[in-house]
Amino acid sequence: MNRNSTNPGDGVSRRSVLATAASGLALSTSGCIDRVGSVVGQDVTDRLALSITTVPADSDREAVRIARHLEANLEAVGADVSIDMRSPSEFLQTVLIDHDFDLYVGRHPGGFDPDFLYGALHSRYADERGWQNPFGFDETQPESLSGTPSPSRDLSETAPGGPSIDELLEEQRRTNTDDDRRDVIADLLEEVVEQKPFDPICFPEEYRVARTEHFGAWDVDDDGANDGHLPTRHGFLGLEPEPGVDQLRALITDTRPTRNLNPLSATIRDRGTIVNLLYDSLLTEHQGELVPWLAESVEWEDGSLHITLREECPFHDDDDDDEADRYVTAEDVAFTYEFLADTSYGEADTPSPAPRYRSQTSMIDDPSKDIVVEDFLEDDSYELRIDVATNIESVARRALTVPILPKHRWENQVESRTESAEAPQGEWGLVTMSNIPAIGSGPFRFEDSSQRESLTLERFEDHFTQDDDDLPDIDVESIQFGIDPGSTAVERVANDGADVTASMLSTHALKGRLEGDGEWLDDDETSETRWIGPRQSRMFYHVGFNTRAAAFGDSSVRRLVSQLLDKSWIIDDVFGNRAKPIAAPLSDEWVPDTLAMDEDDEEPVTPFFGSDGELDVDAARDAFEDAGFRHDEQGWLLRNDDT
Amino acid sequence: MLVQVLVQLAVVVTLMTLAGIALFVGRYRLRETRVEWKDRVRAATPITVVLAVVLLGNSVARQIVPDLSWMIDWNPTWEIYDLEGQFILWLQSFETPVLTAYFSFIYIYGYVFLLVFPVVAYFALSNTRPLRELLTAYTLNYTLGLLLYIFVIAYGPRNLLPEVQALMYDTYPQYQHLTRQVNRNTNVFPSLHTSLAATVGILAYRTRDVYPWWNLVAGVLAISVAISTIYLGIHWAIDVLAGIVLAYVCVELSRVFVGRWSLSERVALQRWLPSIRRQ
Structure with a gap:
C-alpha cells in the first residue's frame, strides 16, 4: 500500500542517508x-x-x-x-x-x-x-x-x-x-x-524455569495449576507471594522491551507479553480460550459482535485533570480499530495501517462504518457493535485481542506528527517511537526502565481485576524484568537471582538440566527450582521465501x-x-x-x-x-x- | 552474582600486582617512588585525565554505538568467516578442561592484571615517559577501537557457528555478567582484549632493559590473552590480527604524541611559570 519508498517522509530512510557514506567502504571490501x-x-x-x-x-x-x-x-x-x-x-x-x-x-x-x-x-x-x-x-x-x-x-x-x-x-x-x-x-x-511461500519447520515446546521459594503459584504439588499461564496475562496474576515478597523478578532474553514499548511496532514486539500487561484487550487468552477481559460480555449475532465493556476502568494517566479521559469507553475501542486501520488517522495522503494486528483486524472492512458505538450521546458509553466480514464466531473474536489504546493520547500524537502528508507504513514516527512511558489500562503500569538493562512495571491499583472475585488478583507490587541472554538465565533463577524466566528458554539452555519430563532442575527437588512446561508454542520456526x-x-x-x-x-x-x-x-x-x-x-x-x-x-x-x-x-x- | 565476580576479580588482581611489585619492581624503586611521587603524578596527570574522559565517554557512547552501526549497516561477519573458515574449530579441537581453565583465567584475571600492573611498574620509574606512553596508548586503543566498532558490525564465532563452544561461558557462566557489562555482541572487530594486551606486550619489550623479567611475563600473558579470545570462541582470528595491528598503531602514535606534548608542555610551562610567580 505504502510502498512509495522514494519519499518516505519522517521515517526518513536512515539507510539511504548513510548508505551513501558507507557504500564506498562496503564496496571496497565486501x-x-x-x-x-x-x-x-x-x-x-x-x-x-x-x-x-x-x-x-x-x-x-x-x-x-x-x-x-x-x-x-x-x-x-x-x-x-x-x-x-x-x-x-x-x-x-x-x-x-x-x-x-x-x-x-x-x-x-x-x-x-x-x-x-x-x-x-x-x-x-x-x-x-x-x-x-x-x-x-x-x-x-x-x-x-x-x-x-x-x-x-x-x-x-x-x-x-x-x-x-x-x-x-x-x-x-x-x-x-x-x-x-x-x-x-x-x-x-x-x-x-x-x-x-514459507516452509514451516516445527512448533517448539516452551519451557521456563521458576523458583518455588517466594511464590506459591509455582509451588504446586500435582496439578500444576499455574503451569500453562505464562506468557499470557494470567501468568502474572495470582502469584501467591510469600509474606514480605512484593516484587516478581522475571528474566527476559531480549533487550528490546527496555528500549521501546510501542504496541504498534512490528520490529520490537514478538508476541507482546509485556505490552499485554500494560494494555488491556477486550478478550484475553486463558487456558487456550479467548475469555472476556476488558469486555464484560461479548455476544455473537449474525455477523456482528455486541460488546459490553466493564464500566469505569481507568487508564494509567487517571490523575490527569480532565475527567472525561479517565475511563476506557466504547469511544476508545472504536478509535483503536480506526487507528489500527490508519495510524495517520486520515491525515496522510495514503492510509498507513499499523504493521501489527493487521491480521487480527482484517475481518473489519471499514472500522468507521462497521463499528457502532451505542448511546454515543452519553459521555461515557460502554456498549458497541462491530460488524465483521465473516460468519465464523472464532474468526470474529480474533479482532478482540488487540490492545485498546487511549484515544486522547494517540490522537494528540497523530496531530503533533502529521506535518508532512506522508506516513509510510511501519516506518513513520508514530509506529517507531519508543512510547515510554506507555499509558494503557492494563494490570501493570510503567514505572521505570534502564536501556538494555531492565524494565520495571508497578501494580495498577485501579485495575478491574482487583474488584472482580472471579479473576485472580495482582498480588505483587511490581515486576522487574531483567535481561539475561538465555544460557545463564537458568543459573540465575537457581541462585535466587530471579524468580522466573518470562521468555521461553532455548533448547540449549535445557541441555543437561532437564531429563525426560522431570519436574525439578537437575532432577533435584532441593534446588527449589522447577520447570514450567512443556507448553506447546503457537510460534513456529519456519523458512520464509x-x-x-x-x-x-x-x-x-x-x-x-x-x-x-x-x-x-x-x-x-x-x-x-x-x-x-x-x-x-x-x-x-x-x-x-x-x-x-x-x-x-x-x-x-x-x-x-x-x-x-x-x-x-x-x-x-x-x-x-x-x-x-x-x-x-x-x-x-x-x-x-x-x- | 556480578558483585561477587567483581570482588573476586579485585582480590585476585591485587594479589597478583603485589606479587609483581615484589618480584619485578624491587625495594629501591619503591623507595625512590616515595620521594618522587608528586612529580611523577604531576607528569602523568594530563594523560590520566584524558584517559578517564575517554573511558567515561566510551561507556556512554556504547549505548548508542549499536544503533549507529546498524544505520551504517556494514556487517562483514560472513566475509570474515569465509576468509578464515574453520580455524576456530581446529583450535577448539585441542580442548581440555585444564586448557579451558587456564585460558578462562587468562581472559579475565590475567588480562586485567596485564593492564593494571604496568601502570604501577612504570610509575615506579623516575623516567615518566613509559608511563605516559602506556596511558596514551590505552587512550588511543579505546578511541580507535570504538570508531571501528561504530563502522563494523561483526558477530563473534559462537554466534554464527553454534558448534563453536562458548567454553568460558559454558564452564563459568558467572563471567558472562561481567563481560556483558563491558561489551555488546556486535563488537568483535577488532579484539580490544588483544590490542590492549599486545600494547602492554610491545611496551614491555621496549622497556626490557629496565624490566627484563616483566618483558618475559608480559609476552607470555599477551600471547595467552590473544589465543584465549579465539580458543574461548569469543573472537575470530581476524579480530585478533586486527587487534595486534591496532596495538602497533597505538604504540607508535603514542610515541609521537608523548614526544610532542611533553615538548609543548615544557615550552608552555617556561612561558607561564614566571608570569604565575609574578602574580
Missing part, C-alpha cells in the same frame, strides 16, 4: 571474494546466489543452526550462499519492513485461529509492511517478477482448476458449518504447502529448497526432540492426514533429499537440474537462461 570468482568462472552472474537472513545465536541458537544446515545443503548443490546475521529488531526490519532478503529463518508468531493465515498470506497484503504477507506472495501476479524467465514454467501446475489461496482464505471465513470450514482449511493447507526475489518467484524452486531441510534431523539434533515437526503451520486438529508428518517425522510433501541430516548430493543436484537449473564444470548451480 565483494572481493565474488570478484575473484568472476575472474575464474566465465559468467558468475548466472550462479544462484542467496543470502539467508537470521538472528545471532545469542538471540536464537536454534534459528542459526537451521540456517547453517540450509546453507551447507544449498552450497552442496552448488549455490553461492551467505548468512546475513542481524540483531532481532534489525532482522524484523529487514524482513518485515524493508523486504530486503532472499530467504530467512525465524519464528512466526502464529495465531489463535487458523484465520491468522489470512493475514500471513493474502495477496492484498503483498505490498504491505509488517507480519502480513512478508513473503510478497501473490498468486495473481505471474511468477517471477524480475523479468528473467524462470527455470521451469510448468504451466499445468498453475493452471486454473482448484481455487487459489486467496479464495480459500476468504471461503474459510464464510462456511456454514464447522465441518465445511475444516474441509476448506484442509484444502487451503494443501495449497499453501504446494505453493510454499521472498517471492519478490528472482530466485524464489517460482514455487518449484521454493519446494526444492524445502527439500534441503531435514526436519526430523532438526528436531532431533537442534531441538533435542523438544519440538514438534510440521509440514503445515496449524495444530493437528486442522491438518489433513495427507499433510501429517509420518512416524519417522518424514515430511509428506517435500521430503528431504537424504537422511539423518546427510544430504544425498547427487539426488539433490539432479532434482535441481530437472527443474531447469544446470551445473557448470566447477559444480556451480546456474540458472538456465536458454529456456
Whole structure:
C-alpha cells in the first residue's frame, strides 16, 4: 500500500542517508571474494546466489543452526550462499519492513485461529509492511517478477482448476458449518504447502524455569495449576507471594522491551507479553480460550459482535485533570480499530495501517462504518457493535485481542506528527517511537526502565481485576524484568537471582538440566527450582521465501529448497526432540492426514533429499537440474537462461 | 552474582600486582617512588585525565554505538568467516578442561592484571615517559577501537557457528555478567582484549632493559590473552590480527604524541611559570 519508498517522509530512510557514506567502504571490501570468482568462472552472474537472513545465536541458537544446515545443503548443490546475521529488531526490519532478503529463518508468531493465515498470506497484503504477507506472495501476479524467465514454467501446475489461496482464505471465513470450514482449511493447507511461500519447520515446546521459594503459584504439588499461564496475562496474576515478597523478578532474553514499548511496532514486539500487561484487550487468552477481559460480555449475532465493556476502568494517566479521559469507553475501542486501520488517522495522503494486528483486524472492512458505538450521546458509553466480514464466531473474536489504546493520547500524537502528508507504513514516527512511558489500562503500569538493562512495571491499583472475585488478583507490587541472554538465565533463577524466566528458554539452555519430563532442575527437588512446561508454542520456526526475489518467484524452486531441510534431523539434533515437526503451520486438529508428518517425522510433501541430516548430493543436484537449473564444470548451480 | 565476580576479580588482581611489585619492581624503586611521587603524578596527570574522559565517554557512547552501526549497516561477519573458515574449530579441537581453565583465567584475571600492573611498574620509574606512553596508548586503543566498532558490525564465532563452544561461558557462566557489562555482541572487530594486551606486550619489550623479567611475563600473558579470545570462541582470528595491528598503531602514535606534548608542555610551562610567580 505504502510502498512509495522514494519519499518516505519522517521515517526518513536512515539507510539511504548513510548508505551513501558507507557504500564506498562496503564496496571496497565486501565483494572481493565474488570478484575473484568472476575472474575464474566465465559468467558468475548466472550462479544462484542467496543470502539467508537470521538472528545471532545469542538471540536464537536454534534459528542459526537451521540456517547453517540450509546453507551447507544449498552450497552442496552448488549455490553461492551467505548468512546475513542481524540483531532481532534489525532482522524484523529487514524482513518485515524493508523486504530486503532472499530467504530467512525465524519464528512466526502464529495465531489463535487458523484465520491468522489470512493475514500471513493474502495477496492484498503483498505490498504491505509488517507480519502480513512478508513473503510478497501473490498468486495473481505471474511468477517471477524480475523479468528473467524462470527455470521451469510448468504451466499445468498453475493452471486454473482448484481455487487459489486467496479464495480459500476468504471461503474459510464464510462456511456454514464447522465441518465445511475444516474441509476448506484442509484444502487451503494443501495449497499453501504446494505453493510454499514459507516452509514451516516445527512448533517448539516452551519451557521456563521458576523458583518455588517466594511464590506459591509455582509451588504446586500435582496439578500444576499455574503451569500453562505464562506468557499470557494470567501468568502474572495470582502469584501467591510469600509474606514480605512484593516484587516478581522475571528474566527476559531480549533487550528490546527496555528500549521501546510501542504496541504498534512490528520490529520490537514478538508476541507482546509485556505490552499485554500494560494494555488491556477486550478478550484475553486463558487456558487456550479467548475469555472476556476488558469486555464484560461479548455476544455473537449474525455477523456482528455486541460488546459490553466493564464500566469505569481507568487508564494509567487517571490523575490527569480532565475527567472525561479517565475511563476506557466504547469511544476508545472504536478509535483503536480506526487507528489500527490508519495510524495517520486520515491525515496522510495514503492510509498507513499499523504493521501489527493487521491480521487480527482484517475481518473489519471499514472500522468507521462497521463499528457502532451505542448511546454515543452519553459521555461515557460502554456498549458497541462491530460488524465483521465473516460468519465464523472464532474468526470474529480474533479482532478482540488487540490492545485498546487511549484515544486522547494517540490522537494528540497523530496531530503533533502529521506535518508532512506522508506516513509510510511501519516506518513513520508514530509506529517507531519508543512510547515510554506507555499509558494503557492494563494490570501493570510503567514505572521505570534502564536501556538494555531492565524494565520495571508497578501494580495498577485501579485495575478491574482487583474488584472482580472471579479473576485472580495482582498480588505483587511490581515486576522487574531483567535481561539475561538465555544460557545463564537458568543459573540465575537457581541462585535466587530471579524468580522466573518470562521468555521461553532455548533448547540449549535445557541441555543437561532437564531429563525426560522431570519436574525439578537437575532432577533435584532441593534446588527449589522447577520447570514450567512443556507448553506447546503457537510460534513456529519456519523458512520464509521472498517471492519478490528472482530466485524464489517460482514455487518449484521454493519446494526444492524445502527439500534441503531435514526436519526430523532438526528436531532431533537442534531441538533435542523438544519440538514438534510440521509440514503445515496449524495444530493437528486442522491438518489433513495427507499433510501429517509420518512416524519417522518424514515430511509428506517435500521430503528431504537424504537422511539423518546427510544430504544425498547427487539426488539433490539432479532434482535441481530437472527443474531447469544446470551445473557448470566447477559444480556451480546456474540458472538456465536458454529456456 | 556480578558483585561477587567483581570482588573476586579485585582480590585476585591485587594479589597478583603485589606479587609483581615484589618480584619485578624491587625495594629501591619503591623507595625512590616515595620521594618522587608528586612529580611523577604531576607528569602523568594530563594523560590520566584524558584517559578517564575517554573511558567515561566510551561507556556512554556504547549505548548508542549499536544503533549507529546498524544505520551504517556494514556487517562483514560472513566475509570474515569465509576468509578464515574453520580455524576456530581446529583450535577448539585441542580442548581440555585444564586448557579451558587456564585460558578462562587468562581472559579475565590475567588480562586485567596485564593492564593494571604496568601502570604501577612504570610509575615506579623516575623516567615518566613509559608511563605516559602506556596511558596514551590505552587512550588511543579505546578511541580507535570504538570508531571501528561504530563502522563494523561483526558477530563473534559462537554466534554464527553454534558448534563453536562458548567454553568460558559454558564452564563459568558467572563471567558472562561481567563481560556483558563491558561489551555488546556486535563488537568483535577488532579484539580490544588483544590490542590492549599486545600494547602492554610491545611496551614491555621496549622497556626490557629496565624490566627484563616483566618483558618475559608480559609476552607470555599477551600471547595467552590473544589465543584465549579465539580458543574461548569469543573472537575470530581476524579480530585478533586486527587487534595486534591496532596495538602497533597505538604504540607508535603514542610515541609521537608523548614526544610532542611533553615538548609543548615544557615550552608552555617556561612561558607561564614566571608570569604565575609574578602574580
